[in-house]
Amino acid sequence: MSSGTVIVNNSRETYTTSHSGAIATCILEVVRVAGEGAPTVISRKGPGSPITGYPLVYVPSKSGPHGRIREQIRRARRRVDGWARPDQREYAHDVRAALRALDARQIIVNNDPEVAVALAHAFPSAHVVHWFHNLELAGDRFRRRFAASNIRSVAVSRYLARAVEAAYGLTPLSVSHVLNGASFGEAVPLPTGDLTTIGFVGRVAVEKGVDVLLAACLELAESRRDFRVQLVGDTNWGRSDGGPYSRLIDAQTEELKHAGIEVVRLGHLPRKSVPGAIAATDIHVVPSRWDEPFGLTTLEGLALGRAVVVSATGGSPELVMDAGVLFPREDPSALARVLSALLDDPQRRADLASRARERANELSWQQTWETLRGGP
Incomplete structure (x- = not known):
């Protein structure tokens, strides 16, 4: 049974068992505790074994031109449209397409303020949440749009919540915070030995x-x-x-x-x-x-x-x-x-x-x- 919640992984992250970072770990842990009706995850795949047993939609991994040409294109496009990277804009496009096939009443976006803004605009009836794992700074245009939107922000610590409010011009104490959970099971006895x-x-x-x-x-x-x-x-x-x-x-x-x-x-x-x-x-x-x-x-x-x-x-x-x-x-x-x-x-x-x-x-x-x- 679908929960109506979709979690959108960070555009720079993948979602595998061996070659993905901390954000993917956090997403997997909340999916595990959700139980029946676990949220669907949308992500790039990347190298490594896919995560199985939970609802998952992979979108294509794309790469543009490399080196000096890539940097020139990136700067030009950022001046025009405000996106941090061309692949971020492409990722948002692919995520929008995937979301249209899902009954998404809540969309949780990870460390991608620009993507959160785009999805809030594309799906005005959905409840969009932005999960800040770091102080991700968008360009002025997207920061203004983020602050003016109905996006709800959650940060992984009080420190980060206050930093986000200051950076985005949000109302003080408006960003919720919740520390991540522990998931390594029982404590392990300390090692014995001379060293x-x-x-x-x-x-x-x-x-x-x-x-x-x-x-x-x-x-x-x-x-x-x-x-x-x-x-x-x-x-x-x-x-x-x-x-x-x-x-x-x-x-x-x-x-x-x-x-x-x-x-x-x-x-x-x-x-x-x-x-x-x-x-x-x-x-x-x-x-x-x-x-x-x-x-x-x-x-x-x-x-x-x-x-x-x-x-x-x-x-x-x-x-x-x-x-x-x-x-x-x-x-x-x-x-x-x-x-x-x-x-x-x-x-x-x-x-x-x-x-x-x-x-x-x-x-x-x-x-x-x-x-x-x-x-x-």
Whole structure:
């Protein structure tokens, strides 16, 4: 039975089991808790195995001209029509066509304000919701149209809700917020052994700050050898881009190894393997230098009952609360001090692990789904 709700994935995202990002994960989780009458998802497919068992419509993946010509065309079209990218406009066109075949009374759009505006115009009788996972900034024309529309906005944290209101000129406190839910099941016992494992899960990208973590570990290595480091992730779904940042991480890794610290790099893992990787660690570090609206990897560490250490950016403080330890962004020395204290205090790590699980239990995808649908 159809719920009458359709969820439109982000135009830059795909919807597969192995090669899709955080937004696809959030969509899948709310679809799972919806039960009978789960919403239909509209998305690009992309590489990787399709998600089965739930209503799904794939629209074509298109690519335009590349390189310099592509950039010139993009800029020209943006000046004319305001769309961020030509493929975004094409995606909206394909989504409109797919929606005409569905009984869509509610349309939930993810991180695409322009698409939300277009769909609200095309389907005036439908209730359009925009789910902000990040502060997605549209051009002036679309921001004005967004603010003047009846689109209801939901953000993944209070921090992001207030930022959206300011950026789009919306009425203060008009954007709802709901934290994402925890979905990794039961907590996993902490590993046993002589070495404490410090872990990271995320893209090897400047904004994720893995270099901050490695710099902190290099400081620790000046005076102690009682820890190891585990890194999960790469720059692009199973491969490194070989760019300057990747080379920096490679150099820091080799420096740690030269100092006698074991470093395990697991690269990209399918989502089903992530819990096991986090379970192999004692301390879960999220050293982001950008304003994380809601870090799924932070929630994953909480849900698996790990001592969580997070940079105090964006929505992270309201997510972690007193269930983890915050440190100032871009401050490897501060992070090193936090890690050193935790290495010296197994009981503190155990206490944080217990509180982490309690915090994760306070968050549910059911609550997320009800807020998106317009419930309490």
